[in-house]
Amino acid sequence: MDRIIKGIGGFYYVRTAAGIVECKARGHFRNKKMKPFVGDFVRIGIHENAENTIDEILPRKNELIRPPVSNIDNLIIVAGMVTPAPNTFVIDKLCAVCELKGIEPMILFNKTDLEDGEALAAVYRNAGFTSFAVSAKTGAGVEQIKPLLAGKTSVFTGNSGAGKSSLLNKLDASLSLQTGEVSEKLGRGRHTTRQCEIFSLCGGEVVDTPGFSSLEIEKLQTVLKEDLQFCFREFEPFLNECRFTGCAHMKEKGCAVKKALEEGKIEPSRYESYRMLYEQVKHIKEWELK
Ligand SMILES: Nc1nc2c(ncn2[C@@H]2O[C@H](COP(=O)(O)OP(=O)(O)OP(=O)(O)O)[C@@H](O)[C@H]2O)c(=O)[nH]1
Ligand SMILES: [Mg+2]
């Protein structure tokens, strides 16, 4: 099926059986406030003496706003062990968003040639996710990524400078994606990747995306407070065990989630993210979410 693989300056690049076709979006998308996304399956019109057009966007299975990509199976969250340092709150917020949208989050801790990432990867495996410690520089752990990609659309996301493009290059050297030094002074990446782009890799489709700053993700609105508990998959076995129905798992007596935390069945950093997210979302009304 024809799919948008890249968008630059109002032009969309659509992969078709006959090759890549440059298109413009038809005006009616603008009127409907619907912007074509990388990842969209589309119908296009080929015109002899005018620009080719995207005529129809097929219904999306799901979409992310940041990065703007649609029809996603896996969100591969890349976190550097150093510069920029990993931020579990940002990772957990992204995981929560994925749970809502039916996207499988996977977490890679990169740059483990500089600092060990096994302890953090174990935190996420204990919480029920696929998570590895890897190094794009040495190639350590990178082979484990390949089977995750086959037959899927996997979006690589994470802070600027975390090593998304470097990992993709390690998976397939023929990609030759541009990578950028992390600024020593600021301790963060320089936004080297400028737009989302789909590549065929390891029997699947991967999307390289521009990195974000942690602040952008912290500001994202997520869910209603009642739904947040369902966005932490490892809480699930305990949710019906709390003494009070409607337990927020914050300060209530007889809370089975807090008990599981004390017994080491829930990772402290994951519970801490839940607590911080709950504080963020507790005043959000349903109509404020879109
Ligand atoms: N030591 C070490 N450096 C790495 C590793 N992976 C990436 N880097 C370096 O980190 C810097 C940033 O890498 P990129 O691949 O450009 O990072 P990115 O996540 O694509 O960044 P944006 O495109 O800005 O979002 C580069 O200087 C890479 O060489 C690694 O495993 N070990
Ligand atoms: Mg990049």
Ligand SMILES: [Zn+2]
């Ligand atoms: Zn509870």
